[in-house]
Amino acid sequence: MTKTRLTRRALLAGTAAAATAATLKAPAIAQNAPIKIGVITDRVANSAMWATLMGEGVELATKQVNDAGGVLGRRIELAWEDDQDRPDVSATRARKLIGDGVVMILSLSSSTAAQQAQTATLEGKVPHMSPSHSADTLTTRLNNPYFFQMGPLASFQIRTLMAYAGTRFRRVALLTDNSALGTVNATSFRQGLQQGNIQIVADETFERGVTDVTPALQRVRAANPEGIFHAGILGAEMALFFRTYHQMGLRQPVLGSFNLSIPTYLDLVPGLLEGVQFIDVYDDVKPEVVDFANRYKAVHNKDPFSLPAYGYDGIMLTVDALRRAGAPDREKLRDAMHATRNYTAVIGARGTTIGFAPDRRIGFPENGCVVRTIANNKHGHAVWRGLAAS
């Protein structure tokens, strides 16, 4: 019966470990102990590409705050967790961070992971923020008063694109990929277009790992849309789309989500993005953006873009709220987050601000997106801040 014996041993070891953990639980926070902020990232799977870049912004902001003497007389300490892009693991890691005494959790991994992590922050009553996610469903499907979403909702993005396009399009194609975020974004895009009485004449989904997209683009061509809206987010599939689009000689203007603000595409398909119009939250003439860009360049020796800015703002907004809360207390921090009004962040169109009205857990302003175009294989300045101006 070695089997049972062994199982028991393993479990005994588990009990011992648990008992040790229980004795360690009550934290005696010294007066100048650092303030812990938890960050859930993805280092190894599908979201690693953007989570890593957002993490650069998180580090940058933390260093900046600590170099300036910290907040409330204390240093900020980051507690990193890797959820491997798995929603169930994300919830477990959120619980770990809660046990470690963090005052805030930032979710940089996928939006589905952030969604499941909410079950932990709701139960543990810990402020939880998603700096970048666009999924409209993050705040609608769980009533979690501790959760805050700072990113530009997909519904804001499509409304901005539609307002920008005006009456140019009555018949459009909607493209996406079968990633989680691509599917969720496309759902919001679809709703937005339908509400605007714009007919979707072709609605195509690219499979992750697809080796050519000719059939889907033939359907687009056959439907003869006036424009192509792209809600997809996968790098290789996006590159393949632009190659095939050019090879098939399509001429319709391409309007993209904030995903196209990632400069990687300029390297992947150089020259094929000319004239592409995309949503961004990075308005590079804004003073806050110029300041952020200089700080980032000093460390990384390259120009930043939207992704590091989300991470930077995530920390900066938390620090601002901590300052207003007056103490590193979760309830006070949550109230302070809700009291956030007119906070000028790096992200958002010039003249717009972030704020969480008492019953509102979406911080990004509806008019905060800008439209940029690509010319000479470079992201141009914002060509349109129409919603912000109106």
Next chain:
Amino acid sequence: MTDLLELAVSILEAGGIYALMALAYLVVLRPTGIINFAVGEWATLASFFSVATLGWWNLPYIPGAVLALAGVAAIGALTEQATVRPMIERGAPILTPILILLGMVVVYREAAALGFGTQNLRVPPPLGFGRIDLGPIAIPMQSAVVIAVSGIMLAGTWAFFERTIWGKAFQAVAIDRVAAGLMGINLRLVAAFSFAGGAAIAGTAGVLQAPLTSAHYLMGLPLAIKGFSALVIGGVGRVEGCILGGLVLAACERLVMRYAPIPSGFAIGVPLLLMILFLLVRPTGLIGARGRT
């Protein structure tokens, strides 16, 4: 008409990639009996190597691509030496090396991510992205390259197996390992060559595909699954089966995607469903194996 011609090109192109991936399985499977799921990662590694040779070091295309393929072939042979051979010599069941290679999938993938990062990287094409005008349609240059190279590779492997003494040796090993060894065929050399060859073939698929998409450390699994599907559809055992399987799979995917009146998100699932049904109707594939009971 234009659509159908374009689709034909698209089917030949994707079918070529799938067939190469299937062939990479076959070249290892035939003499060793090992189903090697690491072929997808071999494609990934070759793509990354070509980023280095062609993109970073700016070598001319042919030497650059050959160097990348040689690199991955060496890795294939080394993997065989280090992990598979000791198991075979110890007389372990055939499942053991199969599962070890499944573990190698993780090792290859994570090593690639550590060496080349998690970002998508651009892979240069051999002849650019122009189009060849052929009256009713214009064939994208890279599609033509994919079709030509995969065609030559498949034909070459077929000729190797059917027409050369070395290929016969592979065949003999496939039929009866012990007898082949007694006949003086160097089993070790055959195994090492089969892994190097399989890696170079999978690598070719990667180097051909990556200019259109990109090199990315997670690109291997979808390719491995498509290749395995093509292998099984065609019938495990012969090069013709790989070609047929690749083309049938590619045609099925593309025709469903183009003409099936269902939402395209669900259309992704149709080839999977057809695959299950196909296995039930014809578990041995379209072309039966040769030399196996």
Next chain:
Amino acid sequence: MNAKLAAAIGWLAGAAILAALSLTLTGYHADLFRKLLLTATLAVGYNFQFGFAGQIAFSHYAFYGIGAYAITILSTRFGLALPVAALATIGLSALLALMVAIPANRLEGFYIALATLAFAQLFVVVMVQGGDFTGGPDGLFGFDAPTIFGARLAGANFMLVVSALFLANLALFAALGRSWFGRACRAVRDDPEAAAAMGVDVARTRIAVFTLTSSLAAVAGMAYAFADNFVNPFVFGIDAMFVLLFMVLIGGAGRHAGAVVGCVFLFMLPEYLGDLVGRFHLLAYGILMVVVMMFLPNGIIGLWDRLAKRLRPEPAR
């Protein structure tokens, strides 16, 4: 007699420890505990399917997902009482398992792998594209923990249920493994023709094993739905399936204790190794996998057996 008594004491002690842990653990450790036990339940069943019966199927996590989705949809969307929904879920998953098993029985070795791989991928595609019905890529959540017999299935109660489920699975498969059926399974695995000659109905044995293990995976999935009251398609993907296979292999395929040990080991590995080596933890895990397969063909449990033998040689029976 003594051996039986020792076994009974072993099981009771195991149950007592699991119960004690269920009643005392909170927060992160509780979450880890219940998700670990659920995965271990899966591993024990998969070990029977793969290790005992030799079926290389990649659909185990898909059935886990089918159980989770079915009970959630039936109880929250159609408002069925939990026991009814549970019975309906078991019926549905058994039916689906049978539908996969009967034709798959015609397939040999890796063809089953491909058919079940396609099935598993199809499941994720349908769940992601299922719109409001399946919750799409976000999945289903926002429902409350269910109540049975006046007890809310959350916290300690939930962990007790999961502990009982795990022990029941372990006991069932341990008993099956020792029974005539277990011997028939191993005979079919090692040599189907010889098994048939011995009077084993090969087809029936294969179908029975697949249906039973898959249905029990679905039962574990039903419990999983209430771990976070959250069901998401990506949890049930191919990657998780490979990890499950590795768990069984690293622990020692064909041994119940091996499946449990392998599961605990690989489940906890990223929890601790991730902090130490960051991104490298997956590489370490891959290398470990290869090394164990090469040098410990019977897994960790095989190593344990050897050590135990060396430390105190047991008298011959």
